[in-house]
Amino acid sequence: MLSRLRTTWSLRPSVSICRRAHTKEKGKPLMLNPRTNKGMAFSLEERQILGIHGLLPPKVETQNLQTWRFQNNLKKMTDPLQKYIYLMGIQERNERLFYRVLMEGIEELMPIVYTPTVGLACTQYGNIFRRPKGLFISILDRGHVRSILDNWPETNVSAVVVTDGERILGLGDLGVYGMGIPVGKLCLYTACAGIRPEKCLPVVIDVGTDNETLLKDPLYMGLYQKRDRSQAYDDLIDEFMEAVVDKYGHGTLIQFEDFGNHNAFRFLRKYREKYCTFNDDIQGTAAVALAGLLAARRAVGIPITEQRVLFLGAGEAALGIANLIVMAMMETGLAQAEARKKIWMYDKDGLLVKGRPQESDIDQKPFVHDSPGNIESFLDAVNTIKPTAIIGVAGAGHLFTHDVIKAMGTLNERPIIFALSNPTNKAECTAEEAYTLTDGRCLFASGSPFSPVTLSDGRVFTPGQGNNSYIFPGVALAVILSGVRHISDTVFLEAAKTLAEQVTDKELKEGRLYPPLSNIREVSLQMAVKVVEYVYAKGMAFHYPEPMDKNGFVRATVWNTDYDSFLPDTYDWPGVSFSPKTS
Template identity: 55%
Template sequence: MYKVSHDKQDIVIRFEKDLADEEVLSKFLGHISLQSLLQKSKGIGASDNIRSKTKIGNFPKNFDLLRNPSLNKGTAFTIEEREQLGLSGLLPPKVHTIDEQVERILYNLRKKPTDMERYIFLTSLQDRNKTLFYRVLIDNIEDLMPIVYTPTVGQACLEYGQIFRRPRGIYITPNDSGKIADLLGNWPHKDIRVIVVTDGERILGLGDLGADGMGIPAGKLALYTACGGIHPSLSLPVTIDVGTNNETLLNDPLYIGMKHPRIRGQVYQDLVDEFIMAAQQVYPGVLIQFEDFANNNAFNFLQKYRDDICCFNDDIQGTASVTLAGLFSAMRITGGSLADQRFLFLGAGEAGIGTGDLAVSAMMEDGLSLEEARKRCWFVDSKGLIVKSREGLSGHKLDYAHDHEPITDFLAAVEALKPTAIIGVSGQPKRFNQAVVEAMSRINERPIIFSLSNPTSKAECTAEEAYNWSDGRAIFASGSPFDQVVYKGKKFLPAQGNNVYIFPGVGMGVMASRASQVTNEMFLAAARTVAKEVSETDLRIGRIFPPLPRIREVSLAIAVEVAEIAYRQGLASVSRPDNLEEYIAGLMYEPEYTSYV
């Protein structure tokens, strides 16, 4: 058997006797195409060995092959493959192309009555034929993104115990203390580059869903592949299940997690610490993305680990980056610079404070001092406007507590502060009501209204409301998708400020450079890159993010910028290729069938 590893831009083939079948799979379908592998390996006598080794040994055959989602091609197996791999008679006689298979999948998708049924159908496809799943998803990303991720994934997490079919990642509980490395070693793929981990306590705007939150890391990693080109065998979803405080789940006989109240304190901290150490031990240099942890834990873990391991928090840094990208695009419409703005956030949690911090960094690049930049960011939380005179403030909120009389009402805060932009990250629906939008439209010629809470049911306002109440002048973005809006004969295509514009490209840039850390400079660069990819045509129809069908181009551009920063800051652990963009493009996974004979 063989193992393929990158050494700068060269391919080194070395044979090992003890590699598992799944290792053969992940390398055979590795993150460069087989054709590229064969071309690069010319002159070292490896090509014939690669071809021959796929025909012998323990390569799956018969039903084992058909039941392997990473290798299965279904009716696309050729006659020769069927004969040599023991598939003759096990499949219908017609050999289909992947395009014909895609047509069948789309036909069946259209017949499903609800988005939830479409979600179940697509995840079942992923469980039986990963290549076909990603071909369908990439080619239809705009239509299917709302199915495989927000808003449908939120409903999927709410019903996860009822719709559970097959395990999709690693579950870690307090009972596994002392043996987490062994658990991670049970995963069939041994070359893991990206882990998305959650403890399920703050799933989207839906709250504590415990182990049912696994739908989030699984969904995020599907987008890493579809949008960022990271091969699916290089990623691993993880859920740390320490219980739940959700009484509905505790009383649900179909709940899949630990049925006790959420464990906190030192036991919880020790479990997370062990996971971090075990991940580094089993998968050295792996990128860890924290997802949907409660506010305090999210900030604490990021602060604790960010300087020692390669990690980031998507709710804090990814959301900040995509929001800032939207603001950069909005500046192209309104004129002026970021330093001229005044931002009012509804919500002072991970997304809000994270965006404030990144916006401050950007404004400091424009010449403002730290204090001046922070004074342009104001926050309203559940108790009202965050001001210096409020007692009991702690943590990150203190940085944004300014001198002002207390205000408990959001509309009153808008009237008093006269912001150029309101940014909703509260998880509280309908808080941007008609009075708020009309006030913003009176204060600003082009009011910036970002309703970013997910899923759609938690949005602060809809696209239609924002355009109607602002007389068509709002610059609008949302966390979940909204349909086209027609106002007074003008068509608007509302922008979705989805983190998918950010984290797949950042992850690919980190992976390509083997960066030891993920820095704020990378997220600032990602935001600027996304904004640059928005065309004037996009802006004219109200879209301040690039069209989703271009997401892989955008991710590639981000990956190049992120890798450049890694090399410039001395964080990269592999030599810089001569042509970085070409190198990263060559790493991007394309879901195509490969001949096995």
């Protein structure tokens, strides 16, 4: 076993220079701090100098061996929630080891720390709670948000992910239990783009919940009150935004996550020109979906301007994607009005058309069209509009029926079918249904992962996962490094194009519309380089002097998981004598 272990880990290049780090902590507190704890990887000298000799078994282990132990334990587990609890336990004890394990198994573990398992973890937050992560700010804290931020131990935060828990994935209002989302997102900031974990701050804003089950649950950890929708809510968000930039600077990135549709769009409009902020549900989802369409364009040979897109859902994800598609069409010469005519939306009240009883909101109005006829179902909409692509973002699940998928296959030689709702049980259809019912002709992507599909004739298709983690870590890294103050939608258009370009022809033939998740660190770094180049070229960057070698600039900042040495920096004073001179 040990010989096999040595062979396996010999593939990982060794680090020739060990970084030295200074710590004021010693003894047990050093071992209880996940940022400084190395477990049994402390050397004998470190144990003696730091006052922890005897507090550990005598064996000194390498990080390689520690990683193998945890990976081996994970393989024995079958329950995703159990794996989540185990992984978060590693993070609470040994931060560098956690990220080493996560990065080396990113394809298998991303569905655990992110969608879909993180959604399950949020619903069970009160039962699996071990140690608090992030900041909890409630409506009762109005007037004191800055003092709460001062309680956060890190003084140099570059990225904040904040939620109010109203619309967690496709699960609805989970209140303070939504903390699992910003924690998971920021794990991917580090694992995918190498952003230092101490520069990341997860926040949940607790203004109550309308979830009756939680309000009756004695284990619920938030405020037992209905969600506050008064002016006090807006005042709290205003105070939070001001407190963040006052403490950490105007260049601090603030990512909004899983707010309700109305507030998501409202806050994006309100804050985007005042702060460095974006909404991942709107803009990140838009970029990853557009990237999938741009990759599909290569497979079908149809330019983006000739696509007709029908959305199932008309909320923040649908509108974000639609607006970015319009920008992509306009970039190739199509007028905005003409581009909007190629996009239709169908929600719980039917097709978005003029004159329907349900009034459309301000964000939906650009995509409200004249009625094309009597549309009573989504299948009717498909058969009437004849879309080249259908995109599901309704969060309702299983609404791309067999008849809908077959109709898409009849209307198009290569139908584009994106079932993007999360978690997996909310997906509009499965990968197997899409490939089987179109005889393998469809170009499929989902929001949550699906296994490869083998058809009866032996053909194997690997479904692409339209995962926002392809976008937000790389964009965040670029924004932080270049000092962008206001994030334009053109940044996400550039990110989408960069992601689509990284899909190889071989991967397209396998059914992929996105690069393998196993390569996401390189994907994110290449995206960061492209976005840094773009923002400097467009005069959007504020960090000067401008780096000439932007690739080297980005890669030099990437955090890695190798342990620091806590041994003191010892050296000689050559030529110095402390003996008195004699005549």
